[in-house]
Amino acid sequence: MDKTLENYLKDHDIKYDLYKHPPVFTVEESSRLIKNIPGLRTKSLFLKDERGNFYLACLPAHKRLDIKSLKKKISKGKIQFASPEELKSHLNLVPGSVSLFGMIYSSSVILLIDKDVWEADYAGFHPNVNTATIVLDNKNIKKFVSTLKCKTEILNLKNE
Numbered sequence: 001m002d003k004t005l006e007n008y009l010k011d012h013d014i015k016y017d018l019y020k021h022p023p024v025f026t027v028e029e030s031s032r033l034i035k036n037i038p039g040l041r042t043k044s045l046f047l048k049d050e051r052g053n054f055y056l057a058c059l060p061a062h063k064r065l066d067i068k069s070l071k072k073k074i075s076k077g078k079i080q081f082a083s084p085e086e087l088k089s090h091l092n093l094v095p096g097s098v099s100l101f102g103m104i105y106s107s108s109v110i111l112l113i114d115k116d117v118w119e120a121d122y123a124g125f126h127p128n129v130n131t132a133t134i135v136l137d138n139k140n141i142k143k144f145v146s147t148l149k150c151k152t153e154i155l156n157l158k159n160e
Contacts, residue, residue: 002128008104012147017135024130025096030061039122039135044098046087050077054090058100058125059114059157066157073155074112092128099125100144101134107149114157117141 001018009016019037024030030041041061047070048054055074057065071079084095090109091102103111117123123141124133136144145152 001132001134002101005101005104005128008147009144012144014136014140014144014147016140018127019124019133019135020131021133022131023096034133037124037133037135039124040117040120042099042117042123042125044100044102044125046082046091046093046098047079048082048086049074049079054082054086054106054109055079055112056091056098056100056103056109057112057114057157058117060116063114063116063157070112070155070157074110074153096130097126097128099128101125101128103148103150109150111145111148111150111152112157113145113152113154115154118154 021034024034042058043061045057045065046054047057057070059065067079087093087095087098090106092105093102103109118141120138122135122137124135126132127134
């Protein structure tokens with residue numbers, strides 16, 4: 001686990017369960033290789049709009065994000081995936097390890113959380129590396145998000 005994240009969780013009294021596993025880079029690979037982790041599986045997508053705003057969208061792993069629908073919900077210009085360099089610069093992450101926990105490194109990125117993740121009894125996220133998963137219960141998901149210094153929106157990120 002990312003040591004900065006480990007200290008952050010400890011300092012904010014966020015309770016979690018840690019599951020170590022082989023490196024996984026995609027939802028499909030995770031589903032195929034990792035069977036013993038409880039809770040909702042999630043994925044996080046790092047996006048940007050043409051106005052220079054950056055977003056981290058966190059949604060259930062098997063939900064497809066409709067970017068056109070998202071554009072309507074957040075009323076911004078064209079939305080696209082940000083580059084690996086922008087990901088590293090804004091969230092101190094590399095592709096394959098992107099998750100909600102990268103938000104500890106940014107106050108300028110806007111966090112978009114799907115309501116299914118927000119309401120999940122338990123959900124799993126990479127701890128800023130792709131060789132483990134942290135599972136939080138609902139109380140600790142909300143507690144973690146409340147410690148962040150970024151703008152957060154809870155949205156239904158379903159296809160429309």
